[in-house]
Amino acid sequence: MTPRAAAIVVLVLVVSALVVALGLLVPWGTARDATGSVTPDASIDFTTAEIALGDRLSRLLVVPGLTSLGLSLGLTMLLGFTPIGVKVVEAVARPLGGGWFWQATVGGLTLLLIVRLATLPFGAWAESVRRTNGLSTRSWPSWGVDVLKGFGLSAALTLVALTVLIAVARRWPDWWWVAGALGAAALVVVASFAYPLVVEPVFNKFTPMADGELRSSLLALAEQDGVAVDDVLVADASRRTSTLNAYVSGFGNTRRIVVYDTLLKQAPDAEVEAVVAHELGHVSDRDVVVGTALGALGAMALVLLLYVVTATLPLDRWLGLSGVGDGRSIAFLLAFIAVASFLSTPVQSAVSREIEARADVHALDLTEDPQAFAEMQRRLATVSKSDVTPNRVLYQWFGTHPTAAARLATARAWALVHGGVDVPGPLAPAAADEGG
Numbered sequence: 001m002t003p004r005a006a007a008i009v010v011l012v013l014v015v016s017a018l019v020v021a022l023g024l025l026v027p028w029g030t031a032r033d034a035t036g037s038v039t040p041d042a043s044i045d046f047t048t049a050e051i052a053l054g055d056r057l058s059r060l061l062v063v064p065g066l067t068s069l070g071l072s073l074g075l076t077m078l079l080g081f082t083p084i085g086v087k088v089v090e091a092v093a094r095p096l097g098g099g100w101f102w103q104a105t106v107g108g109l110t111l112l113l114i115v116r117l118a119t120l121p122f123g124a125w126a127e128s129v130r131r132t133n134g135l136s137t138r139s140w141p142s143w144g145v146d147v148l149k150g151f152g153l154s155a156a157l158t159l160v161a162l163t164v165l166i167a168v169a170r171r172w173p174d175w176w177w178v179a180g181a182l183g184a185a186a187l188v189v190v191a192s193f194a195y196p197l198v199v200e201p202v203f204n205k206f207t208p209m210a211d212g213e214l215r216s217s218l219l220a221l222a223e224q225d226g227v228a229v230d231d232v233l234v235a236d237a238s239r240r241t242s243t244l245n246a247y248v249s250g251f252g253n254t255r256r257i258v259v260y261d262t263l264l265k266q267a268p269d270a271e272v273e274a275v276v277a278h279e280l281g282h283v284s285d286r287d288v289v290v291g292t293a294l295g296a297l298g299a300m301a302l303v304l305l306l307y308v309v310t311a312t313l314p315l316d317r318w319l320g321l322s323g324v325g326d327g328r329s330i331a332f333l334l335a336f337i338a339v340a341s342f343l344s345t346p347v348q349s350a351v352s353r354e355i356e357a358r359a360d361v362h363a364l365d366l367t368e369d370p371q372a373f374a375e376m377q378r379r380l381a382t383v384s385k386s387d388v389t390p391n392r393v394l395y396q397w398f399g400t401h402p403t404a405a406a407r408l409a410t411a412r413a414w415a416l417v418h419g420g421v422d423v424p425g426p427l428a429p430a431a432a433d434e435g436g
């Protein structure tokens with residue numbers, strides 16, 4: 001069997017495993033079933049003015065957002081799928097001796113910088129929309145620092161991984177995909193475990209929540225849920241955003257509940273509990289483990305597909321490359337990854353929506369307080385001035401959570417089915433209070 005035939009067999013096996021895992025591990029249908037007989041309707045809980053504001057804001061943000069995405073994808077493809085990227089990589093590595101290592105690292109960094117600089121104005125445009133509308137509380141210098149940190153982290157991770165891949169391909173030109181696929185899976189696992197320890201502290205500072213009723217009730221909630229929690233921390237999110245959030249991160253005896261200071265300032269305790277109960281749902285349903293397993297299989301499939309594609313296409317005639325072990329292949333590798341990640345976005349979003357819907361049901365089961373859950377959903381949406389009637393196509397492609405209207409319908413459906421609690425009434429302030 002040729003290496004290519006072997007890789008195709010393994011690729012078919014890994015893709016089959018991924019399809020089976022997607023079928024078995026993702027709670028398909030939860031997002032639809034959770035709303036039960038209640039039809040999601042934003043106009044019950046949001047005023048006409050609130051709906052219009054969210055709609056206007058999302059229109060203002062979608063222009064720089066999609067332009068930046070399209071520019072980034074188009075430019076990365078132009079550099080990677082034509083000889084232009086190869087020429088750039090050669091030019092910047094030449095003063096360093098032109099070896100494959102400098103081509104992959106300094107060359108790769110140059111390509112990433114070109115794309116980042118081209119999309120920077122659109123990032124600044126979106127940030128200025130968020131600032132004018134009170135969603136971002138960052139100063140421009142602190143926005144710049146965040147952009148630098150984000151770019152540095154992702155560039156370092158990408159280039160280290162791809163340089164190792166190129167090194168392995170140089171050593172085993174026909175069989176690098178075996179080590180490459182296993183290494184990619186291992187990288188996904190390590191990154192998912194290291195993320196809360198390494199990345200979170202780069203962007204936020206955490207302080208233990210002061211002793212008091214809320215801290216005790218959050219710890220009691222976790223205990224009731226059978227989730228071991230080491231601490232409750234407050235993140236200083238208000239330095240950069242006005243949006244509300246909380247999450248649970250870490251594993252075993254490092255697991256902690258993290259609550260944004262913005263949430264503490266604005267929401268009553270019952271709503272903070274509803275948010276934390278949702279996050280505990282992610283822990284007790286092992287959503288991080290599920291996401292990591294799916295991500296690892298996806299990464300393996302990506303590496304195998306990369307081998308099959310590069311062993312099939314005439315890369316030498318097309319781009320003048322001897323193969324993936326050629327340091328200048330970094331341009332092609334970056335473009336290949338960019339296209340794959342864009343095309344897999346709708347699948348990732350659909351998986352996320354089902355998992356988020358399950359965590360919502362978990363929160364309702366745990367707190368048995370659909371009223372607080374519903375008020376919390378209204379607050380999250382109005383504070384972040386989110387679009388509660390999103391564009392259907394964009395929502396299918398990028399929407400990671402059920403819509404606010406669907407989550408409010410979930411609270412009402414839960415109350416209807418479980419009885420013993422009042423079904424939350426309409427939450428939109430009366431029309432007379434709308435001020436016009």
Ligand SMILES: [Zn+2]
Pocket residue numbers: 278279282356359
């Ligand atoms: Zn969630």
